[in-house]
Amino acid sequence: MTNTFISQKVTIINVQTMLGKNLISNFSSSRIFFNEIFRNNAKILSCKCSNFTPPEQKIINNSFGKYQVIFPWLVSPRKKVPSYIPKPPYHETLFPEDTNDVIEIKNDNQIxxxxxxxxLAKTVLNNVGLFIKPGITTDYLDEQIHEIIINNGAYPSPLNYRNFPKSICTSVNNVACHGIPDNRPLQNGDILNVDVTVYLNGYHGxxxxxxxxxEIDSEAKRLINITKSCLNAAIKICKPNENFCNIGNVIEAIADKNNLSIVPAFVGHGIGQYFHGPPDIFHFANDYPGKMCPGMTFTIEPVLSQGGNEIEILDDGWTAVTTDDARTAQFEHTILITNQGCDILTY
Structure with a gap:
């Protein structure tokens, strides 16, 4: 695979504005995948270079804090997975099979x-911290985590999913989500989200x-702490007969109180033998229909921004960056609804 420098894309999307506030009419009949939104609305300006030159540095030093704005660097060829590792169907087709619109209620064996x-996903994610230090690259992180997942008999779920080229997502500073690991050395003061999903025994975690x-600045610490508190507060309300929409209502109340923005493009999702399925879990105030029932499994994964909630998608088709260069933070867990409340499966 030829390494290329990917230029920025000019797509600017505010999902709440584009889709409208009435989520019942927009989302009840079929799933809206993030990538499909941008595929249908994006205008791409490409600039590929045969000889890679690191992008010019842009440093932010304002009320958001002091940090480097992230632009794409070189992406190495995707890793291979041994033949003995069971793989999801999209490993070769690149696209997942359609999922049923009905939320799956899992039995004891499925649970x-x-x-x-x-x-396993939790254990792998906890191992990431062993490797992070100034000077290492997110490509190196991807290589190490890929090997750990394979050595545990599992498949790294992001790899080849809708043609994603890596085994984990690494979103640094102003990258809101779906950052592709590359050869940019991490810098002192960077913050990054690492997203790990594994496919083991036919199920995704x-x-x-x-x-x-x-060392990071106080503004970054505040962003990270509040984002984590949003996830924790949302998990606390999860129980049988709770409305799905209240997850977003709880998160938005905390974000608003702390003058942070929720990036609405990114939603939690049902998960199981499928990577993404119903229900959609919106992290902003909404009227999405439906109630939680025992046996349901889904993710909650809010993305909060220091600045506005608009994002650009780079022309790799995945990397989402804030339009105002604000830093973002994200935390995610997979949740099981039980008869008594909920279990955090990735805790």
Whole structure:
């Protein structure tokens, strides 16, 4: 695979404005995938270079803090997965099979499989911190985590999913989500989200959290802490007969109180034998229909921004950056609704 420098894309999307506030009419009949939104609305300006030159540095030093704005660097060829590792159907087709619009209620055997995949995802994610320090690259992180997942008999779920080229997502500073690991050395003061999903025994387990590189400023610490508190507060309300929409209502109340913005483009999702399925979990105030029932499994994964909520998608088709260069933070857990409340499967 030829390494290329990918230029910025000019697409600017505010999902709440584009789709409208009435989520019942927009989302009840079929799933809206993030990538499909941009595929249908994006204008791409490409600039590929045969000889890679690191992009010019842009440093932010304002009320958001002091940090480097992230632009794409070189992406190495995607890793291979041994033939003996069971793989999801999209490994070769690049596109997942259609999922049923009905939310799956898992039986005891399915729940046990989910627990195993989620516990592996959690263990792998916790290992990320062993490697993070100034000077290492996110491509190196991807290489190390890929090997850990394979050595545990699992498949790294992001790899080849809708043609994603890597085994984890690494979103640094102003990259809101779906950052592709590359050869940019991490800098002292960077913050990054690492998103790990594994496919084990036919089931996906999904989680992410924030990591810091060296010493970070107080504004970054505040952003990270509030984002984590949003996730924790949302999880606390999860129980049978709770409305899905209240997850977003709880998160938005905390974000508003702390003058942070929710990036609405990114939603939680049902998960199991499929990577993404119903229900959609919106992290902003909404009227999405439906109630939680025992046996449901889904992710909660809010993305909060220091600035506005608009994003640009780069022309790799995945990397989402804030339009105002503000830093973002994200945390994610996979949740199981039980008869008594909920279990955090990735805790």
């Amino acid at each position: 046990e499989c989910m627990r195993e995949s989620c516990q 999904d989680c992410s959290k924030m990591f810091v590189v060296g």
